[in-house]
Structure formats: structure tokens, C-alpha cells
Amino acid sequence: MTDKLDVILIGAGHNGLVCANYLAKAGRKVLVLEAGDSPGGAAASREFAPGYSVSSCAQWLYQLHSGVSRDLDLERHGLQWAARELPSLLLDTRGRHLSLLGSRIDGEGVSDGDREAWRAFHARTGKYVKLLARVFESRPPNLVEAGLVDRLNLLKMGLGLKLLGRDDMSELMRIILTNMYDLAEEYFDNPQLKSLLGFDSVLGSRMGPRTPNTVFTYLYRRLGEAYGYNGVAQVKGGMGALAQALAASARARGVELRLGARVTSIDMFNGRAGGVSLASGEQFRAAVVVSGADPVTTYGTLVGLRNMETGMARRVSQIRCAGAAAKLHLALNAAPRFTGLDESQLGQRLVIAPDLNYLERAFNAVKYDEYSAAPALDISVPTINDPGGAPAGCHVLSAIVQFAPYEPAGGWEGPSTAAGATHREHFTRLILDKIAEYAPGIRDQVVACQLLTPQDIERDYGMRGGHWHHAEMSLDQVLMMRPFPGATQYGSGLDGLYLCGAGAHPGGGVMGLAGRNAAREIIRRGARA
Amino acid sequence: MKSASDATMMLRTPFHSRVAAACELNAWGTWKGYTTPTAYTDVELEYFAIRSTAGVFDLSPMNKYRITGPDAEAYLNRLVTRDVSKIRAGRVGYTVWCNDAGQVMDDGTIFHLGENDYRVCAFARATDWLHWSALGFDVEVVDESDEVAALAVQGPTSCAALLAMGLVGLEQLKPFGLTMFPFEGGTLMVSRTGFTGDLGYELWIAADKAELLWDRLFEAGRPHLIKPFGSDALDMARIEAGFLQAGVDFVPAESAVRSGRSRSPYELGLGWLVDMDKPVFNGRKALLREQARGSRYRFAMLDVDGNKPASHSFILSGGKKVGTVTSAAWCPTAKTNVAFAQLEMPHGDVGQELVAEIYYQRELQWTRVMAPCRVIGAPVFNPPRRRAVPPGAF
Numbered sequence: 005m006t007d008k009l010d011v012i013l014i015g016a017g018h019n020g021l022v023c024a025n026y027l028a029k030a031g032r033k034v035l036v037l038e039a040g041d042s043p044g045g046a047a048a049s050r051e052f053a054p055g056y057s058v059s060s061c062a063q064w065l066y067q068l069h070s071g072v073s074r075d076l077d078l079e080r081h082g083l084q085w086a087a088r089e090l091p092s093l094l095l096d097t098r099g100r101h102l103s104l105l106g107s108r109i110d111g112e113g114v115s116d117g118d119r120e121a122w123r124a125f126h127a128r129t130g131k132y133v134k135l136l137a138r139v140f141e142s143r144p145p146n147l148v149e150a151g152l153v154d155r156l157n158l159l160k161m162g163l164g165l166k167l168l169g170r171d172d173m174s175e176l177m178r179i180i181l182t183n184m185y186d187l188a189e190e191y192f193d194n195p196q197l198k199s200l201l202g203f204d205s206v207l208g209s210r211m212g213p214r215t216p217n218t219v220f221t222y223l224y225r226r227l228g229e230a231y232g233y234n235g236v237a238q239v240k241g242g243m244g245a246l247a248q249a250l251a252a253s254a255r256a257r258g259v260e261l262r263l264g265a266r267v268t269s270i271d272m273f274n275g276r277a278g279g280v281s282l283a284s285g286e287q288f289r290a291a292v293v294v295s296g297a298d299p300v301t302t303y304g305t306l307v308g309l310r311n312m313e314t315g316m317a318r319r320v321s322q323i324r325c326a327g328a329a330a331k332l333h334l335a336l337n338a339a340p341r342f343t344g345l346d347e348s349q350l351g352q353r354l355v356i357a358p359d360l361n362y363l364e365r366a367f368n369a370v371k372y373d374e375y376s377a378a379p380a381l382d383i384s385v386p387t388i389n390d391p392g393g394a395p396a397g398c399h400v401l402s403a404i405v406q407f408a409p410y411e412p413a414g415g416w417e418g419p420s421t422a423a424g425a426t427h428r429e430h431f432t433r434l435i436l437d438k439i440a441e442y443a444p445g446i447r448d449q450v451v452a453c454q455l456l457t458p459q460d461i462e463r464d465y466g467m468r469g470g471h472w473h474h475a476e477m478s479l480d481q482v483l484m485m486r487p488f489p490g491a492t493q494y495g496s497g498l499d500g501l502y503l504c505g506a507g508a509h510p511g512g513g514v515m516g517l518a519g520r521n522a523a524r525e526i527i528r529r530g531a532r533a
Numbered sequence: 534m535k536s537a538s539d540a541t542m543m544l545r546t547p548f549h550s551r552v553a554a555a556c557e558l559n560a561w562g563t564w565k566g567y568t569t570p571t572a573y574t575d576v577e578l579e580y581f582a583i584r585s586t587a588g589v590f591d592l593s594p595m596n597k598y599r600i601t602g603p604d605a606e607a608y609l610n611r612l613v614t615r616d617v618s619k620i621r622a623g624r625v626g627y628t629v630w631c632n633d634a635g636q637v638m639d640d641g642t643i644f645h646l647g648e649n650d651y652r653v654c655a656f657a658r659a660t661d662w663l664h665w666s667a668l669g670f671d672v673e674v675v676d677e678s679d680e681v682a683a684l685a686v687q688g689p690t691s692c693a694a695l696l697a698m699g700l701v702g703l704e705q706l707k708p709f710g711l712t713m714f715p716f717e718g719g720t721l722m723v724s725r726t727g728f729t730g731d732l733g734y735e736l737w738i739a740a741d742k743a744e745l746l747w748d749r750l751f752e753a754g755r756p757h758l759i760k761p762f763g764s765d766a767l768d769m770a771r772i773e774a775g776f777l778q779a780g781v782d783f784v785p786a787e788s789a790v791r792s793g794r795s796r797s798p799y800e801l802g803l804g805w806l807v808d809m810d811k812p813v814f815n816g817r818k819a820l821l822r823e824q825a826r827g828s829r830y831r832f833a834m835l836d837v838d839g840n841k842p843a844s845h846s847f848i849l850s851g852g853k854k855v856g857t858v859t860s861a862a863w864c865p866t867a868k869t870n871v872a873f874a875q876l877e878m879p880h881g882d883v884g885q886e887l888v889a890e891i892y893y894q895r896e897l898q899w900t901r902v903m904a905p906c907r908v909i910g911a912p913v914f915n916p917p918r919r920r921a922v923p924p925g926a927f
């Protein structure tokens with residue numbers, strides 16, 4: 005059944021599934037090989053305690069590209085929404101929360117000046133987001149050997165910049181390389197607002213709000229606004245349900261999807277990728293191999309550094325992919341009670357990051373491979389909008405936790421500074437303590453608890469380093485430099501091998517553009533498949 | 534040993550005390566930070582020692598890297614352009630290596646010392662590149678440049694001189710072979726290699742035994758008219774023999790600052806060192822592309838009329854500039870005026886008639902000569918004794 009394959013695609017992450025779908029639509033015979041037991045990669049739902057399941061990596065949907073959803077007809081293939089247009093709440097221990105949804109800002113401490121400043125800032129940065137979104141919808145231009153398509157794309161980028169108008173353009177040039185800390189300080193007074201912006205600028209990255217580059221990551225975070233999102237959305241059944249819809253759509257297009265099929269090597273024939281070998285010993289051949297796995301896995305493990313030229317091996321060895329986000333899952337016997345939140349707000353995006361300095365301090369730790377003593381959290385209580393994830397009356401609390409190192413000194417199971425506790429136990433306790441400051445009774449409600457460190461995420465989801473974006477979204481690793489110069493436009497720099505995952509342009513998040521753009525590029529290059 | 538009162542910042546080779554004593558002209562040049570003689574007594578006499586008796590050259594400043602470990606062969610095969618598996622243990626291979634752009638970083642020799650044990654001898658410093666290249670391989674890369682001293686003994690009586698030094702059986706060593714001898718409690722490695730195109734050997738010894746080796750060699754070699762030579766005489770000999778010099782006839786790719794100034798192996802006439810049957814090696818992709826698109830330049834050896842060396846000359850075809858000379862010398866043994874040139878494609882077919890625009894100066898008066906020249910297909914000096922086993926007695 006798998007003879008005469010056109011494309012072998014490694015990894016059924018959401019990007020892999022999107023890529024396979026478009027390729028099949030264009031008439032290619034595609035086999036998708038996924039190491040895990042379910043599709044979706046880091047878009048997954050898993051049971052973490054009997055009767056309790058959760059979106060175990062990504063939890064909020066806020067930038068899935070609208071064209072991709074439409075082309076793949078995801079709602080027909082089972083995608084349902086548990087909630088949409090959810091605001092972000094920056095929590096306060098006394099219950100004076102700040103709420104942000106698009107240009108709307110609410111909260112006791114928000115002055116008229118801040119409200120006005122936010123509206124202006126939101127509108128201006130909204131234009132930058134649209135410009136970025138346009139750039140991300142096509143392959144990044146190749147500056148060295150620019151062909152016609154590249155020149156047009158460059159032109160579009162330049163034209164986009166021009167169309168911004170003079171003031172907006174010079175403001176973009178001024179801020180794009182700077183950091184969110186300074187920018188927020190410049191625009192606003194309200195510490196909660198500043199902190200929420202700072203949080204969004206570092207979420208998923210190994211960066212603090214003072215790190216240069218964080219204005220770019222902030223704009224990236226807001227991309228979804230160009231794809232029709234306002235605030236965040238929650239998928240019914242969790243991210244795993246989105247993955248099921250993606251898989252169903254792909255299968256309906258004729259894609260063959262094999263689960264539990266771990267690829268151990270990408271096989272090169274006379275310098276060209278032409279097949280793969282599986283852990284089972286099986287081998288497949290095809291004219292084109294596409295990898296949705298992260299770049300370090302793809303080049304370092306599957307191709308092998310020795311099978312590429314020195315310059316490339318060196319680039320690969322320098323990709324920064326150490327994650328800094330952990331995930332905490334709590335099984336609760338009742339709805340958590342956060343000071344000052346009503347039941348409807350409990351289903352929104354809850355952020356703990358009281359001020360910018362708190363965030364920066366939380367980040368300091370990870371520079372030295374330590375976890376934050378006072379971490380910042382992105383919390384969802386998914387069972388409020390989607391009760392199916394827990395037994396009746398019970399709830400799940402899921403938190404993205406920053407900052408956690410890939411591995412602290414002595415390992416996660418090694419002893420910590422807290423007497424008798426491993427690092428894992430100690431960090432879990434610190435996070436719970438932090439949540440308890442905002443939801444005082446929470447400890448008594450916890451019936452089970454799971455902490456996923458970046459190392460766990462690497463193991464469970466096959467992402468090297470456990471990085472949200474597969475490779476850091478730093479300015480030296482984006483656009484035509486993603487994942488590294490010489491491997492761009494979804495070509496890997498190795499003939500016959502393409503990249504379609506978060507480690508390729510434009511980057512991570514459940515967005516689908518890397519997958520779609522890669523498919524377009526493969527189809528455009530045509531002929532050989 | 535260097536002392537605080539040493540007048541020079543230059544490094545000294547392990548033979549320095551002997552070299553300095555023999556260097557009557559006190560003519561010093563620099564080579565990779567080392568002070569080395571350009572000539573000891575008289576360039577012509579030194580050259581004729583190489584061609585008629587035996588000349589000795591201190592090549593200690595060469596960079597030497599030891600490559601060991603289970604992946605040593607695989608590592609080298611990815612590093613260099615030729616097939617290293619064909620260099621058997623006890624053999625030496627000449628090769629080039631390229632960067633990912635298919636541009637020559639250096640040329641050098643690979644000594645296959647034993648199982649999983651190699652030495653790479655290079656003109657340019659390559660420590661960083663060799664270490665980067667080790668990513669993904671189970672190998673150890675050690676810079677032995679300071680620990681290993683080396684002398685080239687070149688010329689018709691070189692074998693006899695070395696036999697007189699007690700290197701029993703050396704006459705059986707084939708060209709590009711290597712062998713070991715015990716020497717004063719250590720090991721002396723001898724390879725039948727060189728940079729003069731003549732019968733000749735290179736001696737490799739631990740730095741602390743260098744002076745002793747020099748003394749033994751000159752003592753045993755005296756009846757065989759052995760004589761040290763400097764870099765000027767070497768230059769004449771290597772041009773006569775058709776050998777390129779890194780840094781002179783090409784710019785090592787990683788030190789070229791301006792784009793387009795480096796060269797591929799094909800452009801240096803070294804395509805024969807490129808083995809496309811190897812699935813992966815540095816530069817392969819770019820070289821395949823070059824094969825398909827064509828090269829920009831061609832290396833040519835020229836036989837230039839007259840006896841004025843065509844140093845730094847423009848090469849003209851039909852009055853138009855088509856190339857430049859990188860090395861040139863009047864070659865006394867072959868009695869030919871040889872020049873190495875970089876010609877723009879498609880020039881450089883063997884037999885093509887060109888003109889060298891030579892400028893030279895006599896007592897402050899500059900003169901221009903338009904010297905006809907033609908592309909020759911082989912080096913002008915290539916005597917049978919270079920290959921004979923055993924070499925004849927001279």
C-alpha cells in the first residue's frame with residue numbers, strides 16, 4: 005500500500021498534518037510517520053490522572069491561520085469551540101484584576117491616560133502585526149540568490165513598510181530591536197498592564213522583558229489578530245481534538261498516517277534525502293522527505309551531523325533550543341476559588357505576573373539553569389468551558405510556568421535546597437504556593453498533580469530542548485535565518501529534505517503556517533516528486 | 534629556549550640553533566610566525582644541492598594535526614575531497630579540503646600512521662575548522678604542531694645520506710610511503726614525500742630530539758654533499774616541479790576577505806583530487822553545481838619565452854587581459870621559464886598561445902616585455918629517480 009510514495013513526512017504535529025494535507029490536495033501520495041500514539045505533537049490532550057485530561061502542552065488557540073482552517077475544513081472534520089474571544093486577566097492577590105481583550109482594557113486601577121495610551125498603542129502595533137502576518141504568509145525571501153518570487157516578497161515587505169506611513173514606519177524601526185520592558189515603561193503607567201505586555205513578550209521564550217528582541221516576540225504573539233482572533237480560544241476536547249480534526253481532514257484527502265512509527269534516520273542516497281528507516285526496522289523510499297520534527301532532531305539525530313558538510317553541522321550545533329516553560333496540571337475536586345473572580349472569569353486566561361521586575365527576576369534564574377523561586381504563570385481552568393475533561397463537579401487547572409531550566413544542577417530528581425525534596429518536588433511546591441496566593445484554598449482541592457519540565461516535554465513530545473518554538477525566536481533565528489542561514493525557504497540545505505515544523509519560518513505556536521508554506525514551496529519546486 | 538632578552542618576537546623552530554649557525558647570509562623571513570631563512574649561503578647553490586646532491590629544509594612551521602579514534606577515517610573522508618579509504622596504513626596522500634562553498638581552504642598531506650591513527654599536515658592553521666568538523670564523529674583532534682619537528686631531505690643523494698645515518702632498508706620505501714626508525718630512545722618517522730619533485734624524504738621527530746637529528750644527518754650526509762636550503766631555493770624547485778603553494782597560488786578560502794577571490798579545486802587544476810563517488814564531503818554540493826555550471830577560472834602552467842620570470846604578469850590573449858601569474862621562475866634544470874597562471878575560462882587549453890606582459894627593472898629602469906608563452910600540460914621537471922625503488926646510487 006505504501007509503494008510509489010511521493011512524500012514521506014516525519015511527525016504528525018499540527019504543522020506536519022497541515023503540510024501533508026496541502027500536498028495530498030495537490031495530488032501527492034503522502035505517508036506521515038509519527039512516533040507518538042496520537043497525532044498533533046504538542047497540540048495534544050492527555051489523561052494525567054484517572055478521569056482528568058488536559059491540553060498537555062499548548063492550551064490556548066489564538067493564532068491558527070484562518071486560511072488553513074478554511075482550506076482544511078476543520079469544523080466539518082470535528083473541530084468545536086469550547087469558548088472564544090476570552091480576555092486575559094492579570095491577577096491580583098486582592099482581587100483587583102486587569103482585563104485585556106483587544107483594544108479593551110478594564111480594571112480598577114486603569115487611569116484614563118492609560119486607557120487612551122493603550123488604545124493608541126494597540127492600534128499602532130496592530131498595523132505592525134498585519135505587516136508581519138503578510139510576511140509570514142509567504143516563504144521568507146532568500147537574500148543571497150534572490151529569484152523573482154523573492155524579489156516580489158521583498159518588494160511586498162518594503163511596500164508594506166511604506167504603506168505604514170512615515171510615523172508608524174519610523175516608530176517600528178525604532179522599537180523592533182528593543183525590549184518590551186523599556187517600551188512598556190515608555191507608554192504606560194499601570195504596572196499590571198506593563199506586566200501583562202511583558203509576559204506576552206516572553207511567553208515561550210528564554211527571554212526576560214528586558215531582553216532585546218522582546219518587542220518582536222510580543223508582535224509575534226499577537227499575530228492571530230490578523231487571522232481573525234480576538235483574545236484566546238479554547239478547543240472543545242482540548243488541543244488533542246484539534247489534532248484529531250487535522251488528522252481526519254488529512255486522511256480524507258488521502259494522506260496515510262501511521263502512529264507509533266518512530267523514524268530513526270533520514271536516509272541519504274548520493275547526497276540526497278530519499279527515504280527513512282524506522283525503529284521497527286522498516287524502510288521507506290520517496291523522492292521527497294519532509295520533517296516536521298524540530299531542526300536539531302532532524303539534522304542532528306535523523307540525518308546525522310556527519311552526513312552534512314562542516315559549515316552546516318556547525319550551524320546546527322549552534323541552534324538555541326533550550327526551553328524555559330514548564331507545564332503544571334492539577335486535578336481538583338471542586339472549582340478553584342480565585343480572590344475576586346466570578347465563575348465566568350474563571351474560564352478566561354489567568355496570568356500571574358504582578359509586575360515587570362517580578363518577571364525579570366523570574367527570568368534571571370533560568371540564565372543559571374535554576375527555576376524561578378517566584379514563577380510567572382499562564383493559567384487555564386479548561387473544565388469551566390468544557391466540563392468533559394474531569395469527573396462531574398471536578399476541575400482541571402493547567403498552567404504554563406515560566407521559568408524552568410531544561411535541567412537544574414543534579415537533574416530534576418536530584419536534591420534541592422528544600423529539605424528532603426527533589427527539584428521537581430520543590431519547584432511544584434513553589435508553583436502551588438504562588439497559585440495559593442491568589443486562590444487560597446487550592447491546596448486542599450488538589451487530588452493529583454503533574455509537572456512537565458522542558459526535559460519531560462522533550463521526551464513526551466519529541467521536541468529537542470522542550471522549546472515552545474522548536475528553536476528560539478531570536479532575531480538571528482527568524483525569517484531567512486530560520487532555523488539557520490543556508491537552510492531557508494523550507495529547503496533544509498540538503499537536497500530532497502524539507503522542513504515544515506515550528507523550527508522553520510515563521511515559527512511556533514499552533515498556527516499551521518510553517519506547514520502550509522512548506523507544502524506550497526514543495527509544490528512550487530515541483531518536478532522531482 | 535626563549536629568554537626575556539631575545540630581540541625578536543618571532544617563534545623559533547626546534548632546529549633554530551643549528552639553522553642560525555648555518556645561515557651565513559643571516560637572511561630571515563617569516564613563516565606563520567616563525568623566523569626561517571630565505572637563504573643560507575646562495576640561492577642558486579642551494580637549488581643545485583636539491584637537484585644534484587641533497588638539500589635539507591626545516592619545515593617545522595607546518596601545522597600538524599593528529600586525528601585518532603574509531604571514526605578517524607570517516608571524519609577525514611568528510612573533511613577532504615579525495616577518498617581517504619584508499620590511503621592504506623603506512624601511506625601518505627596529498628589532498629585539498631574545501632569549505633561548504635567548495636572553495637579550497639588548504640592543501641596538505643594525510644599520513645596514515647596506523648589503525649584509526651592519522652596525521653594531517655597543513656599549510657594554514659586549521660584547529661577551529663578541524664574541531665568543528667569533528668561534530669558528530671568519535672574522533673580526537675590534537676594540534677601537534679609544536680611537538681613535532683620536521684626536516685625535508687631532498688635530492689639525488691638524499692637516500693644515500695639517510696642510509697649512511699643508519700636508516701637501514703630505507704631504499705625500499707616507495708614514494709608516498711612512510712616508515713619508522715628507532716632514534717635515540719624515540720621514534721623517527723620517515724616519509725618519502727617532499728615539495729621539490731625530486732627523490733626525497735621528510736623526517737618527523739619529537740621536538741626535543743630535533744637538534745640531535747640535525748647533527749646526525751649533517752654528519753652522515755657530509756660525504757653526500759648535503760646542504761641546508763631556504764625558502765627561495767624551495768620556491769624555484771617547487772615551481773619547476775609544478776607544485777602549487779597555498780597563500781601564493783591561491784588564497785586559502787577562510788582567509789579570503791573579498792568575495793570571489795578564493796578558488797575551487799577544479800579552478801586550481803586539482804580536480805583529480807575530488808572524488809564525487811563519496812556521498813558527503815565538504816564542498817561536494819557546491820562542486821557539483823560548479824561542474825554543471827562551469828568553472829570561473831583555470832589553472833595553467835605556462836612556458837614563457839625568454840628568461841625573464843613572468844612574476845605578477847598579466848596574461849593576454851588577442852591583446853585582452855585573460856589572467857594573471859601567481860608564481861614564476863626561471864627553472865635551471867629544465868632550462869624553462871615557467872609561470873603558473875590563473876586564466877579566465879575558457880582559456881587555458883594545453884597548447885594555447887598567450888602573451889605574458891612582463892615588467893622588470895634594471896638599475897631603476899623599468900622595461901616591459903611582451904613575452905609569447907604557451908600552456909603546457911605537465912610539469913617541466915619529473916625525473917625517473919623520483920619514483921625509482923630502490924633509488925639508484927648517486
Ligand SMILES: Cc1cc2nc3c(=O)[nH]c(=O)nc-3n(C[C@H](O)[C@H](O)[C@H](O)COP(=O)(O)OP(=O)(O)OC[C@H]3O[C@@H](n4cnc5c(N)ncnc54)[C@H](O)[C@@H]3O)c2cc1C
Pocket residue numbers: 014015016017018019020037038039040043044045046047061062063064065066067208265266267268296297298301329330331404461465466467470471472473474504505506507511512513514515518
Ligand atoms: C509548554 C508549552 C505550552 C505551549 N502553549 C501554547 C499555547 O497555549 N498556544 C499555542 O498556540 N502554542 C503553544 N505552544 C507552542 C506549540 O505547542 C508548538 O509551537 C506547536 O505545537 C509546534 O507544532 P509543530 O507541528 O511545528 O511541531 P510538534 O507539535 O512538535 O510536532 C512534531 C512532531 O514530530 C514528531 N516526531 C519527532 N521526532 C520524530 C521521529 N523521529 N519520528 C517520528 N515522529 C517524530 C513528534 O512526536 C511530534 O508529533 C506551547 C508549547 C509548549 C512547550
